[in-house]
Amino acid sequence: MKSFFVTLLLGFSLFSAAQNTVSGTITAANNKPLELVSVAIPELTIETLSDANGKYAINNLPNGNFKLIFTYFGYETQAVTIRLNQKETIVNSTLEESVNHMEEVIVSTAFNKMQSQNVMKVEHSSIRELQQKGAATLIEGLATIPGVSQVSTGTAIGKPVIRGLSGNRVLVYTQGVRLENQQFGEEHGLGLNDSGVESVEVIKGPASLLYGSDALGGVLFFNPEKFAQPNSFSSDFSQKLFSNTNGSNTSFGLKSSSENWKFMARGGYNSHADYKIPGGNRVTNTRFEETDLKTGIGYSNSKFASVLRYNLNNLSLGIPEEIAVQTTKRDPNYPRQGVVSHIVSLHNNFFFKNSKIDADFGYIANNRKEFEDSSIPVLHMDLKTFNYDLKYYLPKFGKLETILGVQGMNQTNKNSGEELLIPDAVTTDIGVLATSNYEWKKNIFQAGIRFDTRKINTETHGIAGSEGYFEAIDKKFNSFNASLGYKTQLMDNLSVRINIASGFRAPNLAELTSNGVHEGSNRYEIGNPDLQNEQNIQTDLNVEYGNSHFEFFANGFYNHINNYIFISPNGTVIEDNNVYDYVQSNAFLYGGEAGIHFHPHPLDWLHFTSSFESVTGKKDNGGFLPLIPANKWSNTLRAEFDFRDWFKKAFTSITVENTFAQNKNSEFETKSGGYALVNASLGGKINLLKLKFDLTLNANNLLDRNYVSHLSRLKSEGIPNTGRNIVAGLNFNL
Structure with a gap:
């Protein structure tokens, strides 16, 4: 290879x-x-x-x-x-x-249009914007985007939620590669570091047409940092300190480019102690340490362009269970996880007279170990994934653009620990697609079709009738999907987007085969080999208005899912653990986001933004879906200014984030109370003599409010979320 x-x-x-x-x-x-x-x-x-x-x-x-x-x-x-x-x-x-x-x-959609030209509404945010909000981790920053939330276990573990869907229903792409890291587990985090990431794009809704299985709920697409400009060299160093966790985040990067060749390398290190709740106590074993290395090399000439990237991420984190021994140690106690990921991506462009071919290849090796009370791993899962994505951009025919593509994946899972959550298995995907984009005056149409097939083969393990027994399965899942989108400019400042798309998700190994105690969830889980594809259809409506001083947006959606897979208690107990079965039922979700951005003339330096988001998820036969985020209303007042010559592009802001009570809980969740958090920030570019650097100061949960998020996995233990956190960041361009 x-x-x-x-x-x-x-x-x-x-x-x-x-x-x-x-x-x-x-x-x-x-x-x-x-x-x-x-x-x-x-x-x-x-x-x-x-x-x-x-x-x-x-x-x-x-x-x-x-x-x-x-x-x-x-x-x-x-x-x-x-x-x-x-x-x-x-x-x-x-x-x-x-x-x-x-x-x-927008890179994550098929035709790479500007947002104003894109049929599908995609949220775009630079990592710098997320960092200015003072988030300790990448997933915390993502949760500030309307329509995006996180299922969290302390500060170290976070899983993205898009409009109420999470886990294997949200696909993550990094370096143009589909991220595979045993994401079926509730306590398995994103496993990505924001060091060396330029921006993120969020597709809120089924994107199976572009990405296949697991994009039923949406896609997070992380764009890597850009190379240096031609014939230049640059380097930078950044440091962030976190008061709540006594945390430190360090990053150093360098990059150089000639006319044809490009190179970059970046290293990052994160270290955090247990987080502190209001009142001063620390939540035991929420500490973590993370080392991240990213490098890339690129070459281009007049016929061909290629970029090879590599990412190593080594994460050691504790699994919190209680508020016990108070310490500022950073080395996690038992129980703990050790996760090492290698990601290799190769992106190629072949240019012809009137067309081109994109050929992307990726390889991910994810090695996950979980330890209970010794250095011998109880769980040891080795997941290796190779994927490919080939697209042919046909010659443009007037205003009509068309893409033909084939995508596939080969994945192997091997176990070598004392216990097994899922069996040794081989998963193979292949999908073919066609999509077209047509522009007519102020109207844009986009349509596409796709067919996928997934094969899952597992091995028999253990003794029949006992915990840890897995009977071999040989399953095949097929799905046909389509999408249709339309955007029009009703007036110079008013645009409307309407999209309808179907998506699918094949059941994962845990849902098909589980037979044992899942320590991270404290329950005995039993899989169901007869599960069918989840298949959904979603309708989205987006309205946007904007002039020089006022912007408004409103997004609404309705998402119906056939054969929605969820876990449900069956009323029995095995070895003091409640038993849960994987079952299916039709379900639906609906809601949306709305917001304004006001910057009055002549006070163009003053900005007021306000956004509201809501989602409701229910089963057709009654009852609410689990892990549905509470409604949220966020308001920010931001000022931008230059203060003489030594403080440029400065900003200061204050945000009030209101999270409402969540009373629409599933049968094995409890209701959650509402709360309001106040965050403040200050930053800008400082020029003192010959010293130039960027400075950011953030105060999150400024009033040290005691609260418990509905999507916190520590909620069942009555453990609050993070208290006040002061974050100071410096970035030097060397």
């Missing part, structure tokens, strides 16, 4: 070079040249900056049609489609001032 990757990366560099160049001048409306404007071609992972005269140039480009994106703080983002088929193409740009947020190209 190693030689295969090397061949793909280097072998095509022998293609002939057309040496296309795009260049031009960027000015403001008053004809003043704009310096340091970002000029990017996202499809080629190429980016440069304009000089003091507003001029830019990008060389060694292939023939074909590409999007040229001009981005500058305080100005409207501009996207231009260019056709390269000659030696030099001149593209000049005039940018208009704006106080709105800069638009981004």
Whole structure:
């Protein structure tokens, strides 16, 4: 496999070079040249900056049609489609001032459109924006995006929830690779570090058309950090300190690029003690330590582009059970988890005269150990996943764009611990898809179809009739899915999106085969080999309005799921553990998000944002679904300013987050009370003599409110969530 990757990366560099160049001048409306404007071609992972005269140039480009994106703080983002088929193409740009947020190209959808051109509504947030909110982990930051929540076990373990769906119903992509890390377990966290991640895109709704099984509820798509600009070198160092956990987050990165080659490397280290609740006590064994390494190398010429990335993540974390011995130790006690993940991704683009092929390959090795009271692992699961994603972009026919694709996965799970949660198994996926995008005046249509098949083969293990016995299964799951989307511009400032899509999820190994005590959940679980596909259909409506000083959005959805899989107590007890069965029932979820952004003239530096989100989940035969987040209303007042020459792009904000009582609980959950949290932040770019750095200060749960989240797995023990947490962050560009 190693030689295969090397061949793909280097072998095509022998293609002939057309040496296309795009260049031009960027000015403001008053004809003043704009310096340091970002000029990017996202499809080629190429980016440069304009000089003091507003001029830019990008060389060694292939023939074909590409999007040229001009981005500058305080100005409207501009996207231009260019056709390269000659030696030099001149593209000049005039940018208009704006106080709105800069638009981004959406990578997670099929045609990589700007958000304003995208048929599907996708939430985009940079990791820097999430970090400014003072989150201790990546998943905490994600939970601030409307429609996204987390099932948490302390600060170390968090699982994303999108509109009430979580676990294997939410697919996570990192480095363009489908993340597989035994995500069936409630106490199995995301396993990703925000170091070396540029941004995240959230698809809220079925995305099986693009990604296959497990994208029934939505997708989190993490974009890796960009390479350096051509012919440049840069490095940076960042440090964050957390008062509540005595925590530390350190990151160091460097990157360099020539005209054809690119390289980057980044290392990060996280260390946190037990978190403190209001009143001063610490929740025993919520501590964790994490080491993260990311590196990448890229090559491009006029016919071919390739990027090879690697990520190593080593996480050691405690499993909390009670408030007991008070300590600020960082090394986790027993019970504990040790998780090591290796992620290798290879992204290739082959450019032809009027079309192109994307060929993506990924390999993930996830090694998970769980220890009860000694260094000998009780559970030891070794999961290895190889996946591929091939897409052919047909020549554009007028305003019609079409993609044909094939995707697949081969996965093996091996056990070597004293106990087994799931058996040794082999899972194989293959899917084929076709999707098209058509533009007509102010209307955009998008439609697609897909067929998938998944095979699961397991081995017999143990003694029949006893705990840990698994009977071999040989199952095959098929699904046909489709989507249809429409976006129109009703007025200059008012747009509407309507999408209807189906999705599916094949039952996972735990749901099919479980037979034993799941220590992390404190229950005896029994699987069901007769489970069928979950199959859903969701309708989404998005309305957006925006002018120079006011923006409004409203998203509504209705999601019906056939054969929804859930776990239910059967009333029996085995060895002092309540027994739970995996069963199925039709279910439905509905709700949405709405919000405003107001920045009044002439006080353009002042911003007020408010958002509300709600989701309800019920079974068709009565009763509510488990793990449905409570309604939430969040309000933020933010000021942006420059304070002389030494404090630039500064900001300060205060947020009041109201979480309402959750009374729509499932039969084995309890109701949760409402609460309000106050968060504050301050930051900006500081220039003192020759010392330049970014500074952020955050105070989360400023009033030290005692509360318990409905989605906290420590709720059943009566353990509150985190108390006041002061976070200080520094970032130096070296």
